Amino acid sequence: MDRPPWENNYVKHSIGHSVRWAGVITAIAAISAMAADPVSAQTAPLATDELITPAFVMEPETALLDQEGGGKLFRIDNQRLLVMEGTPAEMGFQHGRLLAKEIRHIIKEGYMAKAFYAKGYSKEYIAAQSERMEKHFPPEYIEEMKGLVRGLEAAGVTDIAYEDIRTAVTQAEIAHHKPNEPPELNRSGAAAPAEHCSNFAVWGKWTKDGRLLHGRNLDWNIEDGAQENAILLVWRPKGGIPFMMLGWSGGIGSVSGMNAEGITIGEMTSVSSEETFDGLPLMLLMRRALEKATTLDEAVAIIEKGPRTTGWNFIIGDGKIPSARALEVDAVSCGVFGPLDPKETDRTGHWAMDDAIRRTNHPIGEAQLLKLAIRYGAQYGIDAGNLQAALPLLKMQNTWKRYDWLGKQIEARPGGMDVSEAAQLLANPPVGGPDTETLHAFICDPANKTAYVAVAGANPPVPAPLTRFVKIELANWFTRSAGASAQ
Incomplete structure (x- = not known):
């Protein structure tokens, strides 16, 4: 039987991986001893001298392409950067006017059309679920989106509505569930945990000068062309904190970024039995933290x-x-973990580190792992209350292998981590490599207000860390005077 339209999209995120989970269920008896011997299940570290080191552009050429009021559009090497400045309405107008062509493309012809409307997500369904999330939008975000639509109209683009722009920031939640099947609290799931996205932060004894480095891969979907309309978005809100997010034309939020106060953030998809669309969507929640x-x-x-x-x-x-x-x-819940956190232990199949944090696509805390067992236990014949019985299965998954590999690679570099070493962790298997769907990658160096950014190639698609990392000195964009000198 043909795969249903929604699965062609969703398989890249999670459904397809349930086949791999099902395939190892029959092997649980043979590997159950792994629960008593966690080390035997861990991934073998690749020697550091065997790793691919990505290319870097350390002195990129910068050119001003267009401007609208306080807003300016630049090209920096192979990437584009949009600076917005002023009130929410003014920043939205600048965004819409300066990126009108790209916004229309991503919605009508590019990623949104391919990943949603062509794969079983109806506009009516998306609108209904987006309306649930919109009830939690801060008023200034609605003002900015309306300003964006006015900017589009000023540029001659009249077939993009406010609702289209709203979908640009609700898409992450919608894409992670089947069409016409929004999540409900305490409902068991039919998909396995995702196998994409990795983050790590190192500082202190691991880096050459003790400063913090934050590495992040967004493994989403490079086949549907979102990278064609990728953009570095810099907001300089009137009276507020300047901040940057790696995003896409038409979106007023995203899933990776840094602000002028040295705060960095990246996310990874996880799963739980307690999910809903009645909340502030991911892209706006992350923006809220940065601004x-x-x-x-x-x-x-x-x-x-x-x-x-x-x-x-x-x-x-x-x-x-x-x-x-x-x-x-x-x-309904939020677990917070620090370095050497006592909640990150062998009991849950994990190990904490000093001066380092890493995560992939599964929970580490016992409470969240139990929710994972509740959601998928019946599907795979596991007693939801027996966490130890599920650990051997967890350790077979790509998400756990990435978590383990990152820890071992960090430990192999005491005092030796710098930007190029951080990029190695993003570019090599199991975290990176040619078989991944890495849409963008960054290494944030907040002490120096610098980000090293890679975006996936298109035609043909190439995972972001295998293209090149471009040095973006954000101090040049977080202030008016520095921004002017960068022109």
Whole structure:
């Protein structure tokens, strides 16, 4: 029987991986001894001298392409950067006017058309679920989106509506569930945990000068062409904190970024039995943390407050301290983990590190792991209350192997981690490589207000870390005077 339209899209995120889970169920008896011997299940570290080192552009050429009021559009090497400045309405107008062609393309012909409308997601369904999330939008975000539509109209694009722009920030939640099957709290799932996205933050004894480095791969979908309309978005809100997000034309939020106060953030898809569309969508919640937080504690508190929607993991860093936290969240709970956290132990099949945090696509805390067992236990014949029985199965999964490999690679570099070494962790299997769907990657160096950004290639698609990392000195864009000199 042919695969249903929604599965062609969803398989890249999770459904297709359930086949791999089912395939190992029959092997549980043979590998059950792994629960008593966690080391035997761990991935063998690849020697550091065998790793691919990605290319870097350290002195990129910069050109001003267009401007609208306080907004300016630049090209930096192979990437584009949009600076927006002023009130929410003014920043939205600048966004719409300067990126009108790209916004129309991603909605009408590019990623949105291919990943949603061509694969079983009706406009009526998307609108209904987006309306649930919109009830939690801060008023200034609605004002900015309306300004964006006015900017489109000023550029002669009249067939993009406010509802299209709204979908650009609700898409992450919608894409992770089947069409016409929105999540409900305490409902068991039919998909296995995702096999994409990795984050790590290192500082102190691991880096050459003790400063914090935050590495992140967004493994989403490079076949449907979202990278064709990728954009670095810099907001300089009137009276607010300047911040940057790696995003896409037409979106007023995204899933990776850094602010002028040295706060960094990246997310990873996770799963839980407690998910809903009645909350602030991921892309806006992450934006909220960057535009409001001046400290690590403030950023964590914003995520804790929510209201949240579905299952996500986050890593949030602060270059000023330096330190970082991992958050494991769903609609009703938020677990916070620090370095050497006592909750990250052998009991749950994991191991904590000093001066380092890493996460992939599964929870590490016992409470969230039990929710995972509740959601999928019956599907795979596992007693939802017996966490130890499920650990051998977890350790067979790509998500656990990435978590384990990252830890071992960090431990192999005491005092030796710098930007190129961080890029190695993003570019090599099992975290990276030619078989991944890495849409964008970054290494944030918040102490120096610098980000090294890679975007997937198109025609043919190439995972982001295998293209090149471009050095973006954000101090040049976070202030008016520096921004002017960067022109």
